[in-house]
Ligand SMILES: Nc1ncnc2c1ncn2[C@@H]1O[C@H](COP(=O)(O)OP(=O)(O)OP(=O)(O)O)[C@@H](O)[C@H]1O
């Protein structure tokens with residue numbers, strides 16, 4: 001029983017990390033209507049930056065979270081402004097999606113060029129220190145990811161519901177032309193949205209780098225899982241992504257132990273295909289925030 | 292206040308407006324009358340910045356606005372209440388109204404405007420927490436008008452506010468439009484119900500196949516034979 005509960009605990013903590021990554025992905029999908037295939041490579045870029053910041057500048061990885069959030073926000077805004085927005089006028093909306101695939105490939109190759117294919121380990125700096133709760137054991141890094149996941153989702157929720165900008169973001173997703181008639185600069189909304197989505201992976205990068213080795217293709221693993229979460233939660237839904245992330249975290253943790261560590265991805269993607277077949281709108285229906 | 296000078300506009304390669312001239316003076320109520328497909332909506336969309344004119348100029352308070360983006364036009368004080376309501380369906384009515392006050396100028400006075408607008412629409416006040424998409428067609432139209440007023444526009448444009456509504460609701464919409472006109476805001480209105488509209492309009496333009504074929508005072512157009520035959524069915 002204690003083992004089971006420990007696995008549940010581990011799963012929920014892992015879910016916190018998936019939540020941060022997935023929320024960014026689902027936001028970009030729900031608002032810009034764009035599947036961002038470069039999401040994982042932004043995470044990868046953030047992880048290399050964390051590695052540089054810790055090993056070259058001697059900073060604690062968590063201390064790098066705020067600047068990374070800022071840097072990734074700016075990168076996200078720039079991608080939307082200089083790559084995706086010019087393609088908005090293109091006749092076929094798929095052009096934008098191909099652009100993110102291209103960006104993903106370009107970033108992977110850039111990383112290969114700069115860092116080679118080796119694994120880079122960011123110093124753990126007490127992030128792996130255990131904390132005991134009675135019979136249960138978590139490491140500092142897990143707890144921080146879980147707390148950060150809840151903070152990000154809650155923060156974004158209030159931002160979207162209460163602020164003028166958040167409301168304008170929702171309005172743009174629900175009726176673009178009408179939002180323009182209210183005085184909303186929709187290009188700016190898309191830039192901010194992509195920026196927030198990228199900023200989420202900036203945070204995730206600083207949290208995950210000390211516990212997971214960095215490589216040019218590291219983004220793929222996390223983001224494929226995030227895609228499952230996004231579909232599970234109902235594409236475009238923040239709350240759905242949060243619940244979905246916790247569920248996938250649980251499935252990851254439990255199947256890794258009870259089935260086989262090597263098979264947990266098979267289980268997750270089996271689930272993914274099952275959801276697509278049985279309930280393509282996700283477990284929580286359509287994301288209400290965005291149509 | 293507003294001047295359209297030889298404005299040409301269209302979609303893709305098709306030209307819809309073939310050089311139209313329209314003016315609206317401060318405080319006036321002006322209507323554009325025309326058959327389906329004449330280009331009335333295209334005219335309003337050109338002013339709002341949603342359609343970019345291919346030739347001609349549009350000036351508002353002496354400044355050219357034909358190259359501005361829609362949000363910049365709104366910031367100048369022009370608001371379009373679009374055809375077909377175009378509410379944000381998954382937002383509460385209150386949030387829809389807040390969106391109406393998005394520009395910095397409107398935002399600063401939002402609470403006051405909200406009170407004023409609610410006085411005009413007592414029914415909307417009761418529905419504030421409901422999703423806009425769950426309202427009836429008539430209620431949605433009232434919210435669309437209320438949302439437009441939230442911007443505190445200098446020039447308010449209506450596109451077919453009574454389209455698709457039951458006669459009793461149409462009457463309510465006109466009551467509201469008349470109340471808004473009475474507050475002194477400048478209005479440019481396009482409306483199927485030509486008779487009632489010409490009655491409240493100071494002046495009107497007749498638009499046929501993308502050209503202005505006639506313009507006169509509202510009363511004069513009501514008496515005109517061509518207008519009576521073509522648009523009033525008399
Ligand atoms: N987005 C569009 N793309 C292509 N053609 C369009 C578009 N919108 C309108 N048109 C065409 O432009 C012409 C004028 O349309 P417009 O909507 O301005 O007419 P209208 O006078 O408002 O008509 P109605 O009384 O039916 O609303 C029509 O022939 C219409 O088919």
Ligand SMILES: [Mg+2]
Pocket residue numbers: 331332333374450451
């Ligand atoms: Mg029309």
